[in-house]
Amino acid sequence: MKLVVPLRASLLKGPQISKSVPIWRVTLLQPRMASSQASVFGLKDPSLIKFQGLINGKWVDSKSGEKISVTNPATNEELGSVPEMGLEETKEAIEAASKAFPSWSKTTAKHRHDVLMKLFQLMQQHDDDLGRLITLENGKPLAEAKGENAYSASFIEWFAEEAVRTYGDHIPCAMPNTRNLVIKQPIGVVAIMTPWNFPSAMITRKVGPALAAGCTVVIKPPAETPFSALALAELASRAGIPEGVINIVTTNKNISEVGKELCESKTVKKVSFTGSTAVAKLLYGMSASTMKKVSLEAGGNAPFIVFDDANIDEAVEAAIACKFRGSGQTCVCANRIYVQSSVYADFASRLAERVSKFKVGNGLEEGITHGPLIHARAIEKVERHVSDAVEKGASILVGGKTLPSPNGAPSSFFAPTVLCDVPNTALLQTEETFGPLAALTKFETEEEVLRLANSTDVGLAGYFFSRDVGRVWRVAEKLEVGMVGANTGLISQAVVPFGGIKESGLGREGGPRGIDDYMQEKLVVFGGLGIGA
Ligand code: SIN
Numbered sequence: 001m002k003l004v005v006p007l008r009a010s011l012l013k014g015p016q017i018s019k020s021v022p023i024w025r026v027t028l029l030q031p032r033m034a035s036s037q038a039s040v041f042g043l044k045d046p047s048l049i050k051f052q053g054l055i056n057g058k059w060v061d062s063k064s065g066e067k068i069s070v071t072n073p074a075t076n077e078e079l080g081s082v083p084e085m086g087l088e089e090t091k092e093a094i095e096a097a098s099k100a101f102p103s104w105s106k107t108t109a110k111h112r113h114d115v116l117m118k119l120f121q122l123m124q125q126h127d128d129d130l131g132r133l134i135t136l137e138n139g140k141p142l143a144e145a146k147g148e149n150a151y152s153a154s155f156i157e158w159f160a161e162e163a164v165r166t167y168g169d170h171i172p173c174a175m176p177n178t179r180n181l182v183i184k185q186p187i188g189v190v191a192i193m194t195p196w197n198f199p200s201a202m203i204t205r206k207v208g209p210a211l212a213a214g215c216t217v218v219i220k221p222p223a224e225t226p227f228s229a230l231a232l233a234e235l236a237s238r239a240g241i242p243e244g245v246i247n248i249v250t251t252n253k254n255i256s257e258v259g260k261e262l263c264e265s266k267t268v269k270k271v272s273f274t275g276s277t278a279v280a281k282l283l284y285g286m287s288a289s290t291m292k293k294v295s296l297e298a299g300g301n302a303p304f305i306v307f308d309d310a311n312i313d314e315a316v317e318a319a320i321a322c323k324f325r326g327s328g329q330t331c332v333c334a335n336r337i338y339v340q341s342s343v344y345a346d347f348a349s350r351l352a353e354r355v356s357k358f359k360v361g362n363g364l365e366e367g368i369t370h371g372p373l374i375h376a377r378a379i380e381k382v383e384r385h386v387s388d389a390v391e392k393g394a395s396i397l398v399g400g401k402t403l404p405s406p407n408g409a410p411s412s413f414f415a416p417t418v419l420c421d422v423p424n425t426a427l428l429q430t431e432e433t434f435g436p437l438a439a440l441t442k443f444e445t446e447e448e449v450l451r452l453a454n455s456t457d458v459g460l461a462g463y464f465f466s467r468d469v470g471r472v473w474r475v476a477e478k479l480e481v482g483m484v485g486a487n488t489g490l491i492s493q494a495v496v497p498f499g500g501i502k503e504s505g506l507g508r509e510g511g512p513r514g515i516d517d518y519m520q521e522k523l524v525v526f527g528g529l530g531i532g533a
Contacts, residue, residue, distance in 0.1 A: 037080040041136060041227075043129040050230035053083050053250045056096035057243020063088050068223050068252045073139040073372045074362040076409035082226045086254035090218070090261045093247035097189040097216040098267045100244030105186045105214035109164045112212055116160035119239035123153035123232075130200065130231060132364070137225040138199050139371035139412065140326055141363035151492070152201035152232075155510065158494040159208035162515045166213065176533050179526040184519040186214030187293060188269035191262035193283070195275045196374055197329045199225035203232060205498070205509050206272045206295070207246065213518040215270075216245045218262065223252035224374055263287045270518065273297070274331075277458060277503050284506075295507035295517050297331065297499055300460030301432045303453035304334035304489070305475070307446070308342045310465035314487065316350045319438065322463060322489030324358070324416060327370050328436040329378075331504075332461040332483070332492065335432055336422075337440045338449050344442045351438060352397040352418045360403060360413055373435060376410035382435035386417060389426040389439060394419045399436070430456060446471065454480040460500035463489055482508075 038046040052059035062083035070079045083089075123130060131146035140148070169182040190210045194202040203219060210217050221229035226248075233246050251258045259279075263271055263286035271287050272295040273280055280298035287294050304322060306315045323334045339347045363371035373379055379402050386400050399417030416436040422428070428439050429452075443449040453462060463485040464475050476484045482500040485491045492498065497508035507517050 040079060041133065043132060045126060045129055048126065048129055048133070048231040048234055049080070049227060050234060051080055051082055052230075053085050053089065053093075054230070054233050054246065054248040055089065055093045056099070056247065057237070060089070062086070068226075068250060070137060070224065070226060071375075072136050073374055073412045074364075074406075076405060076407060076412070079136055079227070082230070082250040084254060085249045085251045085258065087257045087261055090249050090258045091265075093218045093249050094189060094191075094261070094265050094267050096244040096247050097218050100242060101186075101188060101216045104211075104216055104242065104245050107214070109166065109212075109214075112214065113160045113163045115240045116156050116163065116208065116212060119236055119241070120153050120156040120160060122235045122239055123149060123156065126231075126235065127153075130228065133228050133231055134199050134225075135363040135371070137227050138196060139363055139374065141368050141371050144326070145363065148198055148201050151494070152198075152204045154494040155201065155204040155208040158510065159212040159515060162209070162512075163212035166515060166519060168521075173525070175527075177527065177529050177531060179529060181524045181526065183522050183524065184213075184516070185522055187518055187520050188215060189267055190215045190217045190270045190272060190518060191265075191268045192217050192219045193259065193262070193271070193273045193275065194219070194221055194229070196222040196224040197326055197331075199228035200232060202274045203229050205274075205494075207232075208494075209509075209515045209518045210272075211241065211245065213515050215518050216247075218247045218249060218268070220249050220251060220255075220258055220262065223250070223255075226250045259283060260286055263292065264289055266290055269293065270295070272507075272509075272517070277505075280505060281503075293517070293520075295499075295509060296505040297507075297509060298460075298503065298505040299432050299458055300331045300333075300481075300500060300504055301335045301430070301456045301458050302332055302461045302463065302481070303449075303479070304337045304462075305443075305449050305453060305464035306337070306339045306343060306347055307464065307466040307468070307471065308340040309467050309471075310343065311467065311487075312343055312347055312350065315465040316347065316354060318463070318465070318485070318487075318489030319351055320354055320489075322485070323438045324355070324370060324436055327373055327414075327416075329373065329434050331432075333434075334438070334463060334489070336429055336453070337438055338443045338452060339440055340449075341442050341444055344440070348397060348418070348420050348440055351440075355416050355418050355438065356398045358416045360416065362406070370416055370436065372412035373414060374412070376405075376412050378435065379412065379414055381431075382414050382417075382433055382437055385426070385428040385431070385433045385435075385437060385439075386419065389419050389422045389428060392423045392426050394422040394426065394439070424452060432458075446475070450475065450478050454478075457502055458500065458504045459502040460504035461485065461491060
């Protein structure tokens with residue numbers, strides 16, 4: 001495995017302002033600091049880069065003056081910084097969203113459709129910049145990052161179109177002289193918390209339906225990748241979304257108090273979160289005190305099953321797309337690959353051969369197929385899963401080790417890995433790896449593999465390959481997951497419901513009913529009409 005990290009001039013570090021600098025000086029320094037920092041990103045439109053949070057339409061610093069340093073995982077160099085906000089800023093952001101709600105929720109659905117379509121167009125027009133930004137802060141290769149931007153924009157387009165279709169119901173009444181009407185109304189202020197693995201798409205998947213429904217939002221983007229969120233907010237403002245409708249609180253070490261306030265505030269009516277199961281459970285508990293509606297898209301541990309009647313070429317390609325997308329850092333990545341014994345050796349050697357050709361490195365460079373993990377800390381879990389599996393009897397077909405970093409700093413690069421003969425007792429069979437590790441386990445019968453596949457507490461996605469139509473139905477129905485890929489490794493689209501069962505979460509995002517999670521139904525019974533039955 002070759003690590004391709006071409007030598008390049010060190011990126012300039014943005015100037016840091018110490019807390020001891022007098023406030024008047026900080027104010028004077030800021031515009032120059034922002035523009036010199038923005039040039040580090042190399043965007044065509046540097047004004048998309050924001051180094052401040054957004055409250056009530058104003059770009060603002062934290063009250064404390066503290067900052068969060070954001071680094072490029074491919075180079076370990078600082079890209080810039082954003083404010084370390086806390087409780088006070090969160091309260092202000094909630095207040096701003098609440099103030100903006102009455103007028104935004106009263107706009108016509110057609111108006112919300114039009115501004116969201118404008119935002120969709122702006123995201124397409126700026127796809128070079130938005131893609132580059134995703135690569136810089138997340139590490140995924142540029143082509144994949146631009147793919148994320150297209151995926152991200154598709155949520156805005158889909159929900160712009162859904163804004164005008166939030167139909168209610170007329171239900172025949174059980175009593176004379178009365179009529180039943182069910183209307184849908186926006187739920188109110190929505191708190192949105194998102195992960196770093198999709199710096200843009202996880203935001204639009206939530207902001208799209210929220211704004212389309214007429215809600216206003218407070219976004220807490222991940223500390224690792226805040227710039228994509230801030231750029232989206234800038235484009236939203238250019239699209240005509242009024243001040244206070246979108247607010248952004250950036251935070252890292254104050255995350256507990258920010259999360260608690262977002263969940264416990266009486267003003268916030270819904271929490272929408274994507275991230276780990278452990279954090280989802282915490283937020284669910286905190287939201288109970290105000291009976292908030294929640295959408296929780298939590299962890300997975302996807303089984304990927306190859307039966308002996310599968311098209312092996314297609315199964316190998318699908319395993320690559322499914323397992324190694326985002327260097328294995330997606331909730332729907334295959335985590336356990338089960339292959340039936342008669343095709344096991346063939347599948348394993350073809351997969352290993354394809355993976356050995358990957359080019360790992362800085363995602364901005366030509367020819368790179370796979371980028372780094374989000375940070376050096378993420379490497380630790382992958383290393384642990386590899387060494388645990390090997391100790392228990394697995395063999396390494398490709399990869400299996402951390403690659404050196406370009407500048408001697410702790411490395412975020414892990415060699416794409418294929419392990420075979422991974423026993424069912426290996427840690428990775430019950431823990432999500434979140435890294436570029438394909439773990440192969442042999443099975444004999446359909447019954448056995450379904451038992452193995454379903455033997456986890458989580459159930460987000462599952463995949464299988466078979467050309468037997470009866471088996472396709474049987475297995476699709478028996479897999480205990482929210483989403484099944486039958487003869488495909490890619491399932492994610494704005495037009496379908498995305499979400500899990502068991503401890504993978506609550507609610508569905510996207511699809512024809514995705515907007516309903518941001519609305520509440522109200523029954524109006526009209527009586528005394530004097531019209532008979
Ligand atoms: C996730 O990893 O949480 C989302 C993956 C996707 O939308 O495909």
